[in-house]
Every structure is written in C-alpha cells, then in structure tokens.
Amino acid sequence: MPKMIPAQSAISVFDPDLTTCPAVACHLDFAEHAAEVPLHTHRKGQLIFARHGAVTCTADDQIWIVPANCGVWIPGGVQHSARATFNARLSYLFVEPGSANLPENCCTLSISPMIREMIGWLADQNTDYPLNNHAARLARVTLDELAEMPRERFNLPISSNSKIRMIADALTIEPSDRSTLATWAKRVAMSERSLARLMMRETGLTFGRWRQQLHLVVALRELASGATVQNVSVELGYESVNAFITMFKAALGSTPAQYRATLLTGTKRPIKD
Template sequence: MTEAFDPDGIEQAVFVVGERHATLDEPWRAYRRARLIYVSEGVLTVRTASGRWVVPPARALWIAANTLHCLHATRPVQSYSLYVATDAAMDATDDSAAADSADSADSADSADSADSADSAAPLPAQTGALIPDTLVQALLAAAADLPHDHTPDEPARRLLQVLLDRVAGLPAAPLGLNWPGDPRARRIAEALSANPAQSLVLEELAAAAGVTARTAARLFAKETGQTFGQWRQQLRLLAALEHLGAGESVTQVALEVGYNDVSSFIAVFRDAFGDTPARYFR
C-alpha cells in the first residue's frame, strides 16, 4: 500500500488492508470510514486530538469515523486495518448483494436474515482500544487477502459480516489516555510526555505552565476523568509498553518511566495489564 492510499476512495463498504513497516510516521489523517487497527507484531502509538493509545501485539484500536489521527512506530510493526463505511455498521453487504441474496433465498430465510441483522450488536461509537479474540485475528488476516477494488462475492461478504459481528462484541483494553484540551493542562501533559521519568511534583509542573497546582488538578480531573496522579501513572505505563516493545529490559524500562523500585513498577504494571512486564510480550 502506498502513502497515497485513500480508503474513502474505495467503493467497497467494508475491507481489510494488511501493512508492514520498518518504522512508521503516518501523518495526521481523518477518514469518513471507521477504522480498526489490529497490531500483530510490534508496537503502534496512535494519537488523536483528545487521546493517546499504545497498541501492543494482539491488541487493536477502534477509531471512530471522521476522527483525525496519526500513527507512529519506531521499530518494525505489522498491522491490519479494517475500514468500515459508516452506513455499513450493521451489514457488510451492499444493495446488489442484498438483491442477490433475495433472489437466492425464500421469504422465510429473508425474514430470518433481517431479524438477525436487527439483533446484531452495534459497532463501537467511540475511539478506544479492544482485545481481539483469535477468531477476529484470523478473520482479519483472511480478509486482507480479499480484493477490495470490486464488489465482493458471497463467501467474501459472509466473512466480512462475521468479522463485523465479532468486532462489535470485543472487550475494551486499558491502553489509552485522555489528553487535556485546556492549554495550561496540555503544557503539563506535553512536558511529562517528553520525559515521563521526571520527578517534579504537580506544584512545580503547574508553576512552569503558568497555573496554580489547585487549578491544574481541577483541570486534569475535569478533562481526563482521572486525578493528576492517576493520569501520570497511566502515562508512565503506556511509555513502558513502548520501551518494552522495543526490547528493553524490565529494569531499564522501570527507570526510564520514573520508577526507582523495580518491584513497585512490576506490581503496578501487573495490576493495569494483568501480567508482568517480562511475560506481557511473550
């Protein structure tokens, strides 16, 4: 796939594209389509105006339609992008496919099909990280081999519909961080993002940003849904995922994200992600 690739220029309502990059610095883009990015190898960092996500292997990020976003990876990364037209959220088939289905099925089967579509779970409405199961992973890989320059045949349509049905039910993953919009809080966030290990307390960070600590604490709670301490800890954990994905040792990563006690880092990481740093990428 070239840099000029535009998913909105594809007529097919639902399709999957596989990509592999030695490094990645995809510019800010927004599509009319929703986009699911599944990472099979490497670590992908995704930014939007209001959030940051770090996506390790076997995890995915759903990006709502018309959301400006950019992708970044410092090491090799392999991913699959599922693109979904907003009017295809409940059905991977187009009008011609529906007509073909009607011609080949009796009225009872058509009614059953309609009932099934009506009861299908909706696709996510908001951008967020997800945990794909092994079936979704296999369906994405299979769908990436399908052509997307013409109307899919019946087996392809069924595969894509099953994929959409499965994506709709995937559980969320704690891999994101809400980004403050207020310029004062954003200055603090950017300073910490540039150096997660820095030990400055909120009073010092707030003073450098031209705001009182009390106001800064209020802004973080209002705009991110977390206390400043909770937000800072999540920022460090996401930075840790990036470093671990680059092959760095647990001890080195703990120090780089601001933990002098490696045991404390391991405990916090396990509480957040359900496994120790040493086992997470195995």
C-alpha cells in the first residue's frame, strides 16, 4: 500500500519577510495544502481573505471567521493560526510595517471588488518589484483603499483564561451542545455566578450572547463550505430550521439562504449594527 504524503503547510509556500516591498500578495488553493495552518508569526501584517470557501483564524485571543468577500487583518508580530474549509481558495496580502494606516489590532474588513482585483494583480507580480514602478504604485493605492474599508463583526472572543478556553474548545468541536451555564460551571469547577462574571469580564459578552456569536461563526464557515441550511441548523443543535433562520437574520440582517446567494454572486450582504 503506497504511503500517504502529508499535504504541504501553507506557511511553507512563501516567506513574506524576505522582501521589504510595501505590499506583496499570493493565492492559495487549499485543495493543494493542509487545512490546518499552525501557529506562527511574521514581521509583516497580513490580510487573509477568501475568494471561495472560508477560513477560521485564531489570533489575539479571538476566533475570526473569514467568509467570502471579507478579510481578517492581522498586524505584524501577532501569533496566529488558521483552518480552511476543504474548498477554500484564499488570497494573502502581506504589508510591511509602517506602509499603511491599518488597524493596530486584529479585525475583520469588508473587501471591495476593486481591492479584490488589485490584490489579484499584485499576486502575479514579482515580490521584489522596484519601489518606483507600476506595481509599487498599485500597491500604495491598494493599501490606501484597504484602510478605508469598514470593519465587520465576524469574531468570537475566547480569552487566554483556561476555563473560558476550555468551554470555547469544547463548543467549537461540538457546537450543538446546549448545556446551560449552570452545567458548564460544574464542568469547570466554578459557581454559576462566578462563571457568569468571568465570561463577562473576559469576553465582554454574557454566556448566551457569546454562544450565539459562536454559532454565527460556525454557521458562516459551514455555509461558505457548501453546507445546506438544514444541515447547519442540525449541527448547531437548533430544534427547527426556522429557529436557526430567525437567529441568523436577527444577527446579520439576511437569511442563511440570502447569505449563500451572496457567496455565489459576490454582492455585498447587509450586516446589522
């Protein structure tokens, strides 16, 4: 029986810190790479956005979902890891520190069609382009436009606290677990009141709001991977599809079916404040 050759990790494809150009880009098809990108860091800031499928990043004590038409911004020097859906096709934009007026903290950004195309063009250029040529000028315009993009809330605070992390890890693996706060308190050897205070202090959310946000993160990832609304509803433990649709629309301003349609058309989806 032939030996299985492990898929190549995405971080072995390209070292962005070998160039000092303001911005360089590359494309990755995760049919050709391992889905799991291990914890790592680099000098350059990194924008990760999905051209197809989705990727979940862990950085800065948060889980970030990167559905199609959005990107997660990770400043230089921040440790991060990622896991892509099997059908993910991603683009990376690496930004030299001080080259753009981008946030100092991790965040999710909308990606306009223009930025999408400019990053695509940069990905086809030499990564050591002269600083006075057309590629350099386009890189500067791309960074200026990126700095104007609105932020979106596709993140889940998980904290470095061991008890919160334990709950986050368990519910990420089994999001259909509908255990109450009291049950979770027993599992992590705390009183219900103490766990409620800890959750609010560490994440800024009540347990119920935090779990709903986790469900949104999982739902966006699964819908982007091609899962049906019915299957996502079951995976998240909802008693009915209608209950899931109601939660999704109340949070994001569109139904899961409408959201899936935007993945196919590339149109901007409505997001509620």
